[in-house]
Amino acid sequence: MAKLLVIGAVAAGTSAAAKARRVDPQLEIKVFAEGEHISYGACGLPYFIGGVIGSKEKLLHRSIESFAQQGIMVQTLCRATAIDLQQREVVFQDLVGQRRFQESYDQLVIATGGRPVVLDWPGLDWPGIFTLRTVNDGVAIRAYLQQQQPQQALIIGAGYIGLEMAENLTDLGIPVTLVERGSQIAPNMDADMAAIIQQHLEGHGIKVLLDQEIVGFVGGARVEAALTARGTIPADFVLVAIGVRPNTDLAAAAGIRLGVSNAIQVNLRMETNVPGVYAAGDCAATTSLVTGEEVYVPMGTTANKQGRVAGENAAGGEAVFKGVLGTGIARVHDLEISRTGLTEQECNRKGIPAVSHQVQCRTAALPGLAGDVWVKMSAAANSGRILGAQIVGRSGSGKRIDAIAAAITMGATLKDMYDFDMAYSPPFSPVWDPVLLCLNQFK
Amino acid sequence: MAKLLVIGAVAAGTSAAAKARRVDPQLEIKVFAEGEHISYGACGLPYFIGGVIGSKEKLLHRSIESFAQQGIMVQTLCRATAIDLQQREVVFQDLVGQRRFQESYDQLVIATGGRPVVLDWPGLDWPGIFTLRTVNDGVAIRAYLQQQQPQQALIIGAGYIGLEMAENLTDLGIPVTLVERGSQIAPNMDADMAAIIQQHLEGHGIKVLLDQEIVGFVGGARVEAALTARGTIPADFVLVAIGVRPNTDLAAAAGIRLGVSNAIQVNLRMETNVPGVYAAGDCAATTSLVTGEEVYVPMGTTANKQGRVAGENAAGGEAVFKGVLGTGIARVHDLEISRTGLTEQECNRKGIPAVSHQVQCRTAALPGLAGDVWVKMSAAANSGRILGAQIVGRSGSGKRIDAIAAAITMGATLKDMYDFDMAYSPPFSPVWDPVLLCLNQFK
Numbered sequence: 090m091a092k093l094l095v096i097g098a099v100a101a102g103t104s105a106a107a108k109a110r111r112v113d114p115q116l117e118i119k120v121f122a123e124g125e126h127i128s129y130g131a132c133g134l135p136y137f138i139g140g141v142i143g144s145k146e147k148l149l150h151r152s153i154e155s156f157a158q159q160g161i162m163v164q165t166l167c168r169a170t171a172i173d174l175q176q177r178e179v180v181f182q183d184l185v186g187q188r189r190f191q192e193s194y195d196q197l198v199i200a201t202g203g204r205p206v207v208l209d210w211p212g213l214d215w216p217g218i219f220t221l222r223t224v225n226d227g228v229a230i231r232a233y234l235q236q237q238q239p240q241q242a243l244i245i246g247a248g249y250i251g252l253e254m255a256e257n258l259t260d261l262g263i264p265v266t267l268v269e270r271g272s273q274i275a276p277n278m279d280a281d282m283a284a285i286i287q288q289h290l291e292g293h294g295i296k297v298l299l300d301q302e303i304v305g306f307v308g309g310a311r312v313e314a315a316l317t318a319r320g321t322i323p324a325d326f327v328l329v330a331i332g333v334r335p336n337t338d339l340a341a342a343a344g345i346r347l348g349v350s351n352a353i354q355v356n357l358r359m360e361t362n363v364p365g366v367y368a369a370g371d372c373a374a375t376t377s378l379v380t381g382e383e384v385y386v387p388m389g390t391t392a393n394k395q396g397r398v399a400g401e402n403a404a405g406g407e408a409v410f411k412g413v414l415g416t417g418i419a420r421v422h423d424l425e426i427s428r429t430g431l432t433e434q435e436c437n438r439k440g441i442p443a444v445s446h447q448v449q450c451r452t453a454a455l456p457g458l459a460g461d462v463w464v465k466m467s468a469a470a471n472s473g474r475i476l477g478a479q480i481v482g483r484s485g486s487g488k489r490i491d492a493i494a495a496a497i498t499m500g501a502t503l504k505d506m507y508d509f510d511m512a513y514s515p516p517f518s519p520v521w522d523p524v525l526l527c528l529n530q531f532k
Numbered sequence: 533m534a535k536l537l538v539i540g541a542v543a544a545g546t547s548a549a550a551k552a553r554r555v556d557p558q559l560e561i562k563v564f565a566e567g568e569h570i571s572y573g574a575c576g577l578p579y580f581i582g583g584v585i586g587s588k589e590k591l592l593h594r595s596i597e598s599f600a601q602q603g604i605m606v607q608t609l610c611r612a613t614a615i616d617l618q619q620r621e622v623v624f625q626d627l628v629g630q631r632r633f634q635e636s637y638d639q640l641v642i643a644t645g646g647r648p649v650v651l652d653w654p655g656l657d658w659p660g661i662f663t664l665r666t667v668n669d670g671v672a673i674r675a676y677l678q679q680q681q682p683q684q685a686l687i688i689g690a691g692y693i694g695l696e697m698a699e700n701l702t703d704l705g706i707p708v709t710l711v712e713r714g715s716q717i718a719p720n721m722d723a724d725m726a727a728i729i730q731q732h733l734e735g736h737g738i739k740v741l742l743d744q745e746i747v748g749f750v751g752g753a754r755v756e757a758a759l760t761a762r763g764t765i766p767a768d769f770v771l772v773a774i775g776v777r778p779n780t781d782l783a784a785a786a787g788i789r790l791g792v793s794n795a796i797q798v799n800l801r802m803e804t805n806v807p808g809v810y811a812a813g814d815c816a817a818t819t820s821l822v823t824g825e826e827v828y829v830p831m832g833t834t835a836n837k838q839g840r841v842a843g844e845n846a847a848g849g850e851a852v853f854k855g856v857l858g859t860g861i862a863r864v865h866d867l868e869i870s871r872t873g874l875t876e877q878e879c880n881r882k883g884i885p886a887v888s889h890q891v892q893c894r895t896a897a898l899p900g901l902a903g904d905v906w907v908k909m910s911a912a913a914n915s916g917r918i919l920g921a922q923i924v925g926r927s928g929s930g931k932r933i934d935a936i937a938a939a940i941t942m943g944a945t946l947k948d949m950y951d952f953d954m955a956y957s958p959p960f961s962p963v964w965d966p967v968l969l970c971l972n973q974f975k
Contacts, residue, residue, distance in 0.1 A: 100963075133958050136898055142958075147899070249957070378953070389963055390956045410951065418955035427955050455579055456590070488928065488961070491935035491954045498952045499942035508853065509941045510821070511934045512861035512870050513833045514692070515576050515585075518931070520543075520832055 090117050093403050094179060094192055096169045096339075097200030098122035099129060100389050101370025103151060104396030105198040105403065106161045112404035118160065119192060121167040121181055123201075126224040127153065132389050134227040135250065138234070139257025145224055172197070172343035174363055196365050196403040199340055199353060200396060203333040203371035203387050212306030212316075218327040221250060233326065239263060243315055243324030245303055246331035247274035252286075252421045254328055255295050259422070266296040266322060268315070270331075273299065277417065279432045281447060282479045285463055286426055293422045298322070333387045335372045348374040350385035357409040359399040367403050369395035376412030378498060379430045379476055380439065386415045414477075416494050418487045425487030429494040430477025433467050442470035446530035450523050452485045454515035462486040464527040466493065466503075473502040473531075478524075485517070489524055503531045533560050536846050537622055537635055539612045539782070540643030541565035542572060543832050544813025546594065547839030548641045548846065549604045555847035561603065562635060564610040564624055566644075569667040570596065575832050577670040578693065581677070582700025588667055615640070615786035617806055639808050639846040642783055642796060643839060646776040646814035646830050655749030655759075661770040664693060676769065682706060686758055686767030688746055689774035690717035695729075695864045697771055698738050702865070709739040709765060711758070713774075716742065720860065722875045724890060725922045728906055729869055736865045741765070776830045778815045791817040793828035800852040802842040810846055812838035819855030821941060822873045822919055823882065829858045857920075859937050861930045868930030872937040873920025876910050885913035889973035893966050895928045897958035905929040907970040909936065909946075916945040916974075921967075928960070932967055946974045 093109050095102045098120045106120050120127075128151040136142045153163045170189075171180040178191045205220035207213060217237065219230050233239070242258045242265045244251045252275065255265045267274065267290065273283040274290070274297060287297050305316045306327065314321040335352040337345075346362040348354035352374035359367045370392035377384045391413055401408040418427040436443035447465040452458070460483025467476045478493040480486050496506050507529070511522040521529070536552050538545045541563045549563050563570075571594040579585045599606045613632075614623040621634045648663035650656060660680065662673050676682070685701045685708045687694045695718065698708045710717065710733065716726040717733070717740060730740050748759045749770065757764040778795040789805040791797035796804055796811035798818070803810050813835035820827045834856055844851040861870040879886035890908040895901070903926025910919045921936040923929050939949050950972070954965040964972070 130897065130958070130963060132956070132963070133897060136958055141898060141900065143899070253957070388956075390954070393963055394951045414953040416953040416955045418957050418960050420957065420959045425960075429953065429955070454573060454576060455584060456586070457584070485928075485931065488931065488955055489934065491932065491965075491967070492938045494953050494955070495935040495938040495944070495949065496942065499939065499944050499948060501938070501942050505942060506938065508837045510857040510859040510872065510937055511833070512859045512872070512931055512937070513575070513831075514696070514861050514863065515573070515579055516863045517861050517868075520573060520575070520836055522934075524934070 090115060091195045092117040092119070092193065093196045093198065094194035095120040095198040095200060096179065097202055097370065098127035098163055098165070099131065099202055099370070100392035101396030101399070102198065102200035103128040104393045105200060105369055105400030106156065107159065108397045108400035109404035110159050110161055112401050112406045116404055118162065120156070120161060120163040121169060121192070122163065122165045123168045123184070124223055124225070125165055127163055127165060129224050130389065131222065134221055135253035135257045137227045138230050138254070139260050141257070145228055148224055169339055172339060174343055174366070197367065198399045198403055199366065199368040199372060200370045201336040201339060201372045203335050205329060206332040206334050207329050210303060210305045212308060215306050215308035215312035216310070217308070217312035217325055218306060218329065220329050221254070234261065234263070237311065237325065239326035241266070241324050242326040242328070243268060243322055244328045244330060245315070246329065248276060248330060248332070249417060249419045251330040252419050252426070254330065255290065256421045259293060259295060263326070264294065266298060266324065268298040268301050268303065268322065270302050271299070275426065277415070277432065278426070278428055278479050279434050279465060282463065282465055282481050285481045286421070286424065289424045290421065333371060335385065337372050340368065340372070349383045350374070352385040354383065357411060358402045359395055359410055360402065367399035369399040375410070378412045378414050384413070384415070386413050388417070414494050414497055416490060418490065420487070423483060424481065425484065426481050427487040427490035428477070428479040429490050430475070430497050431467060432477055432479060433465070436467055436476060441476065443467045443476055444470050444531060446527055448523065448527045448530055450526055451519055452483055452523070453517055454519050458516050460484060462523045464523045466527050468503050468531060473504055475501055475503060475506065492524055503528060507532070533558060534638040535560040535562070535636065536639045536641065537637035538563040538641045538643060539622065540645055540813065541570035541606055541608070542574065542645055542813070543835035544839035544842070545641065545643035546571040547836045548643060548812055548843030549599065550602065551840045551843030552847035553602050553604055555844050555849045559847055561605065563599070563604060563606040564612060564635070565606065565608045566611045566627070567666055568608055570606055570608060572667050573832065574665065577664055578696035578700045580670045581673050581697070582703050584700070588671055591667055612782055615782060617786055617809070640810065641842045641846055642809065642811040642815060643813045644779040644782060644815045646778050648772060649775040649777050650772050653746060653748045655751060658749050658751035658755035659753070660751070660755035660768055661749060661772065663772050664697070677704065677706070680754065680768065682769035684767050685709070685769040685771070686711060686765055687771045687773060688758070689772065691719060691773060691775070692860060692862045693773040695862050695869070697773065698733065699864045702736060702738060706769070707737065709741060709767065711741040711744050711746065711765065713745050714742070718869065720858070720875065721869070721871055721922050722877050722908060725906065725908055725924050728924045729864070729867065732867045733864065776814060778828065778830070780815050783811065783815070792826045793817070795828040797826065800854060801845045802838055802853055803845065810842035812842040818853070821855045821857050827856070827858070829856050831856070831860070857937050857940055859933060861933065863930070866926060867924065868927065869924050870930040870933035871920070871922045872933050873918070873940050874910060875920055875922060879910055879919060884919070886910045886919055887913050887974065889970055891966065891970045891973055893969055894962055895926055895966070896960055897962050901959050903927060905966045907966045909970050911946050911974060916947055918944055918946060918949065935967055946971060950975065
């Protein structure tokens with residue numbers, strides 16, 4: 090009987106195992122996870138901390154028992170310490186019993202995920218400084234907030250997690266300062282869109298500091314302030330949310346090829362350079378559907394999709410994952426923020442000649458439901474091919490990005506989409522949908 | 533100086549005139565309208581009646597004066613009674629002064645709109661029986677509701693207007709009965725989707741009667757009941773909302789070619805069979821982007837787009853309007869209903885071999901924001917080309933149809949869209965968006 094081994098049991102690992110089981114009911118499937126929790130929705134963690142999601146159990150999708158019923162063995166608290174590609178074996182360290190053991194495999198799925206980027210800051214180990222990645226991170230932050238009742242929160246990094254945490258912390262009544270090393274928040278949006286978001290945050294009492302490099306922390310019983318070249322930022326709670334890097338030391342040590350951002354390089358079948366060894370989720374690279382380049386865009390949705398494809402192929406099926414647009418969405422205090430494809434700034438950085446337009450209009454025609462929305466789109470200067478879009482606006486704005494993501498997936502030009510048949514009635518849209526209005530700007 | 537004459541001044545006519553002016557600042561442009569109001573959002577009328585839109589002025593987009601400032605003369609209350617294609621002249625009847633006059637043209641845009649379908653029912657002229665099409669219809673209904681305080685409303689026809697009026701009337705505290713001749717409400721949805729809507733309506737106290745043909749009305753000082761083959765349906769307010777037919781007697785009498793549903797036949801440039809004569813809006817036919825057939829789908833958004841194209845071409849430009857998907861959306865008591873392309877039933881009626889799947893899931897991952905949503909998609913059995921979709925669900929459901937509309941516009945197959953990069957975070961979607969979940973059903 091063939092044996093599939095999966096390293097990692099959050100989104101990609103569990104998706105791979107479940108899909109492999111559906112493809113091949115006979116396959117032996119074993120999943121090992123370093124962490125305590127499996128199959129959880131990490132994207133819900135800011136809302137768990139904010140109390141919107143009441144208990145950690147609500148973050149957990151599937152239990153070890155439910156996998157067992159499918160004939161999938163899941164073991165937690167086991168760290169993979171080495172992969173022997175010749176012997177087709179993985180060495181594990183049992184983190185509880187300290188036992189070392191080997192597991193053989195016929196097919197291997199590496200889903201070791203990512204970890205938060207932190208810099209080598211002096212004072213990083215003061216109590217009260219956190220990153221947010223796992224359920225236990227969320228539990229620890231929630232406990233700290235309840236027990237220590239911090240008076241001033243500092244969030245380092247204003248990407249999706251930073252923005253969502255800013256909302257949840259202010260909703261808990263904790264004053265928030267958001268600090269960015271660069272000259273704008275929301276680094277994967279254009280500066281003009283980011284400025285709208287910043288104004289909104291400031292309107293909700295969130296202090297935004299730009300162009301400030303953190304150099305360390307000072308504390309006593311716990312963290313008391315962050316240090317920058319310009320001075321100190323008082324804070325008795327600090328969240329570091331400056332990005333994610335792939336957990337690929339294990340794969341690299343085994344000789345599996347890494348690619349962009351040190352993520353594991355895979356083909357469209359999610360197979361690494363080693364036949365029979367697949368990688369999926371936040372440890373793996375993928376392809377930009379806009380540029381064709383290898384990119385590292387760790388996202389929960391992508392992890393699920395990649396895991397499913399890796400599992401299907403590892404079980405003898407034939408599936409492909411073509412790549413991503415870098416679509417993302419976040420909400421912060423009734424402002425919805427979304428993007429897909431390339432921003433104008435990204436086009437410029439890549440030297441892609443592009444034209445961009447931004448429109449401001451209303452989300453709906455009906456009084457009481459209508460709010461401001463800004464849509465910005467970018468297209469190739471020569472071909473008119475749509476390259477990307479960004480949306481910032483009130484309720485009902487953000488998911489409008491999906492229509493543009495669909496168009497980009499199909500290689501649509503502005504002309505193709507110029508007056509496509511979007512849904513309209515007064516509660517949902519002005520008669521010219523904001524997306525159409527933006528498309529019309531290019532004519 | 534060339535002269536553009538436009539007959540009609542709601543959506544298509546005013547769009548045509550405004551666009552023609554932008555293309556050619558020199559063109560003489562005259563617009564004549566039979567009605568009293570111009571440039572209004574007819575789709576807002578149910579909300580005006582419900583009081584959500586406070587005054588009729590809020591329905592009016594542009595005034596005669598604002599057109600005059602652009603050098604566009606607009607004259608209301610003038611009925612076009614004949615078009616002389618040889619002389620390039622239109623005969624008008626001034627509805628106020630009863631004067632008859634001719635206007636010559638070089639280019640003509642016919643935007644005579646549509647009118648509500650009514651059958652030859654005995655008793656149709658009882659006070660209290662209405663159709664809803666114009667601002668004056670809305671004003672008359674609102675006045676009737678306020679003055680007569682009806683105790684029981686009957687809506688004949690459960691399409692978009694019928695459903696929206698059902699919401700607005702019940703919000704005003706008036707009990708509503710909705711009657712349909714056919715075996716389901718929402719005739720442009722599949723029966724399984726319509727059943728979900730019906731259950732929701734009934735949960736909000738709206739009485740739904742199916743398979744009931746209205747044969748007439750009885751009344752005293754005003755309407756008292758509608759008559760069916762089975763008996764009487766008591767009602768002191770009746771709205772007839774069984775569809776729209778194109779106003780094309782004028783065009784037909786002049787010898788301009790009509791097409792499907794007696795709508796004016798146009799090419800992609802919105803030009804009729806007579807060079808220099810264009811038609812746009814609810815009087816004109818268009819093309820189904822799914823089947824390539826000529827179709828009649830009167831919609832405000834389409835009228836705006838067609839008017840713009842007709843105006844551009846009439847002013848010497850080169851624009852095309854490729855057609856529609858029949859995308860539509862409505863809200864009724866917190867239930868959102870949308871559709872695009874072909875339903876399963878429409879595929880069956882046309883003999884198109886199709887596969888369809890319906891999924892039920894949640895709109896979001898976050899407690900408090902998550903509601904039920906049903907997504908149904910249909911695709912060509914042979915090629916996998918996506919043919920249509922329908923969505924019914926709670927807040928945040930309806931506009932998801934646009935992503936599918938974009939895909940259909942681009943001729944996408946299920947495989948093309950199988951795992952496309954849709955926006956996800958817990959307030960907006962489960963990790964598998966409902967649309968992706970439905971796409972996944974086809975595999």
